[in-house]
Amino acid sequence: MDPIAAHTGALRFSTVDDAAAFQALDHEQWDAMVEALPHPTPYLLHGWLAPRLRAVGAEPRIQLARRAGALVGALPLELSHRHGLRVAAFACGRHGTWPDVLLAAGEPEGTAYELVERGAASGQDVLLVHGLSPRSRIAGAASLELVHRIDAPVIDLSRGWEEAYRAKVSKRHRQDHRQKQRALSALGRLETRVHRSPAELAAVLDDTFRLHALRWAGGHDRYGYGGSTWRRFMLEAVEELGGRGQFRIVTVALDDVPIAFLSYFVLAGGAVGHRTAFDPRFGRYSPGTLAFLAGFEAAAGESLDRFELGPGEEPFKRSLQDGEEPLCDGFGLASDLRGAAAGAAALGLARLRVLLKRQGLLRRVYRRARSAPARASRGATEARSSGRTARAARAPRRRSARRRG
Numbered sequence: 001m002d003p004i005a006a007h008t009g010a011l012r013f014s015t016v017d018d019a020a021a022f023q024a025l026d027h028e029q030w031d032a033m034v035e036a037l038p039h040p041t042p043y044l045l046h047g048w049l050a051p052r053l054r055a056v057g058a059e060p061r062i063q064l065a066r067r068a069g070a071l072v073g074a075l076p077l078e079l080s081h082r083h084g085l086r087v088a089a090f091a092c093g094r095h096g097t098w099p100d101v102l103l104a105a106g107e108p109e110g111t112a113y114e115l116v117e118r119g120a121a122s123g124q125d126v127l128l129v130h131g132l133s134p135r136s137r138i139a140g141a142a143s144l145e146l147v148h149r150i151d152a153p154v155i156d157l158s159r160g161w162e163e164a165y166r167a168k169v170s171k172r173h174r175q176d177h178r179q180k181q182r183a184l185s186a187l188g189r190l191e192t193r194v195h196r197s198p199a200e201l202a203a204v205l206d207d208t209f210r211l212h213a214l215r216w217a218g219g220h221d222r223y224g225y226g227g228s229t230w231r232r233f234m235l236e237a238v239e240e241l242g243g244r245g246q247f248r249i250v251t252v253a254l255d256d257v258p259i260a261f262l263s264y265f266v267l268a269g270g271a272v273g274h275r276t277a278f279d280p281r282f283g284r285y286s287p288g289t290l291a292f293l294a295g296f297e298a299a300a301g302e303s304l305d306r307f308e309l310g311p312g313e314e315p316f317k318r319s320l321q322d323g324e325e326p327l328c329d330g331f332g333l334a335s336d337l338r339g340a341a342a343g344a345a346a347l348g349l350a351r352l353r354v355l356l357k358r359q360g361l362l363r364r365v366y367r368r369a370r371s372a373p374a375r376a377s378r379g380a381t382e383a384r385s386s387g388r389t390a391r392a393a394r395a396p397r398r399r400s401a402r403r404r405g
Contacts, residue, residue, distance in 0.1 A: 009067040011111065013118055016062035019053035025064075029071040031244075033102035035268045039133050039325070042265035042272050043096030044076060047240030053078070053091060055233035060091060061122040063115045072104040075115040075138075079124060085342050088124035088333065095223060097131040097152060097272075097310060097327060101138050109137070116141040116333075125339035128346055129330045131311070136330075144330035145343070147350040153321035155307040157271075161300035165293070168320045177293065180285045188255040192294040195249045198242035204249055205234055207258040208275065215277035225275055241265070247274075250295040252287045260287035262295040270306040271299040289316060 016022050027046035034044050042048060053060055058078040065073035076099070078091040090099035101112040116138060119127075132139060134146055157164060165174070184190050195201050209226035224230060241247035246266050251258040260278035264271045273295075278288040299307050309317045311327055331347045334340035 011072075011114065012066045013114070014064045014066070015118070015122075016060055016064060018060060019050065019058075022053055022060060022062060023050045026071065027244075029104075030074070030102075033071065033074060033104050036103065036105045037098070037100055038135065038137075039098045039100070040268040040270075041092075041096065041098040041100070042246065042267045042274075043092035044090075044099055044102065045241065045246060045265075045267070047244055047246060048237055049076065049091055051233050051236035051240065052093065054236070055229050056093075058091065061088065061119070061124075062091065063118045063122075065111050065115055070104070072107045073111045073115050074102040075112075075119045076102070077119055077122060077124075077127075079122065083342075085125045085338065086123060087342075088119070088122055088127045090129055094130045098133050098136070098325075099129065099131060099138075100133070100136045101141065103137075112137045113141045120333045120335075124333065125335055126343045126346075127331070127333035128343070130327075132328045132330045134326055134328050139328075139330055142330075142332050144332040145347050146328040146330050147347065147354060148326050148328050149350065149354060150311045150313070150327050151324040152311045152327055153309045153317045154323045154325060155296065155309065155320050156305070156322040157296065157300040157307055158305040161297045164300070165296075168322075177286075177289065181290060184252075184254065184282070184285045184287065184290075191253045191256075192290070193251050193253065194294070194298045195251065196242065196245070196247075198239045201238035201242045201247060201249055202235060204251055204258065204261070205231075205238065207251065208249065208261050208263065208277070211258065211261055211279055212275065212277040214279050217280075223275070248295070248298065250291050250298060252278075252291045252294065254282075260291040262288075262291040264295060264299070264307070266299075266302070266304065269304060270308065271295075271304045272308045273310040292316070 016025070025046065027050075030046040034040055034042075034046075037044075052058075059080070061077045061079055063075040063077070064071060076091040077088050080087050080089065090096060092099050101115055103109070103111055120142070127142065127144070129138070129144070130149075132144075132146065134148070138144065139146055155164065155168075159167075169177075181190070195204050209231060212221070212225045238247055248264050248266060248271075250262045250264075252260040259282050260276075262276045263274040265274060276288055276291060278291070296307055308325070309321070329346075329350045331343040331350075334343050
């Protein structure tokens with residue numbers, strides 16, 4: 001779109017309130033606004049939002065702004081019902097990162113304020129949003145209360161992967177990666193593949209669901225990746241995103257059976273991590289790390305200048321990062337006292353979680369809860385073992401008593 005033409009002519013506003021109407025929007029104009037964001041996010045791409053709205057059965061309240069018939073702004077919200085309240089949130093869901101008000105290149109920032117004003121009348125009691133940048137448009141336009149929740153590491157690939165790898169990973173760890181790769185190769189034919197086309201992506205989706213289920217079996221999977229909704233959604237998403245060159249899946253396969261994967265988006269000259277998992281049976285060989293390294297190499301090979309790893313504090317991510325982006329939860333746009341009370345409660349809970357996390361208490365409780373099944377299993381084994389030992393110890397005494405009798 002011509003940047004000069006983008007902000008000429010009268011603004012026309014409308015609201016999209018069903019998935020079919022959103023699907024009918026011009027995806028090129030929409031995605032151009034996503035790429036024009038101060039921090040572009042793949043979770044607002046048309047090829048991601050359209051199948052998600054269909055799969056989850058959301059109630060879209062997407063505010064649109066047009067000039068001369070062309071899209072120049074959007075506020076992509078949806079409504080849900082929680083505890084008797086109507087809660088507005090970004091239509092990408094709570095696990096999307098860096099959502100914001102969309103504006104075409106050259107469009108005045110004042111349009112964002114007008115979109116937010118219309119969004120405030122969407123029928124919600126309160127707005128609760130996640131994964132925001134503290135510098136987001138909506139934070140200022142809606143005067144949101146923000147809580148810094150977590151950071152997302154970023155790797156600089158502009159110098160090429162080989163140079164970045166040598167600079168960020170010690171010689172000992174690089175040697176360890178090679179040794180584990182050789183050890184895996186000794187088990188069978190080891191192959192790393194990058195899947196790009198819709199057909200290639202669809203062919204390995206079931207493997208990503210399988211690996212994710214194996215990785216989180218018995219643990220806490222906050223994403224629910226692999227459930228019926230996710231499967232339906234992802235099949236449609238990879239068809240659309242793959243056709244536009246916006247999605248990749250890297251697999252590490254042993255004898256043609258994937259044992260680890262990394263999926264990521266391609267957007268605005270960079271890569272954004274999506275999901276990763278591995279088969280725990282091969283955990284000693286770190287196949288997940290090998291998938292990450294292959295993904296970084298593939299991204300750099302496509303001249304992508306950065307890889308955003310997404311929220312997380314895993315040591316592996318921290319060891320590679322060149323920087324990090326803060327992610328915040330935001331609360332506001334209460335329409336009445338109930339909404340204000342709900343927003344205040346959510347804000348207080350978010351702050352409490354951050355406080356507990358900083359103190360390390362939540363981490364210890366979480367790890368203890370995660371290890372509870374293993375402790376219970378060990379306890380049962382020890383009890384059986386103790387019972388056998390006790391019976392064995394009593395048996396000689398009974399025989400001795402019979403001899404004395």
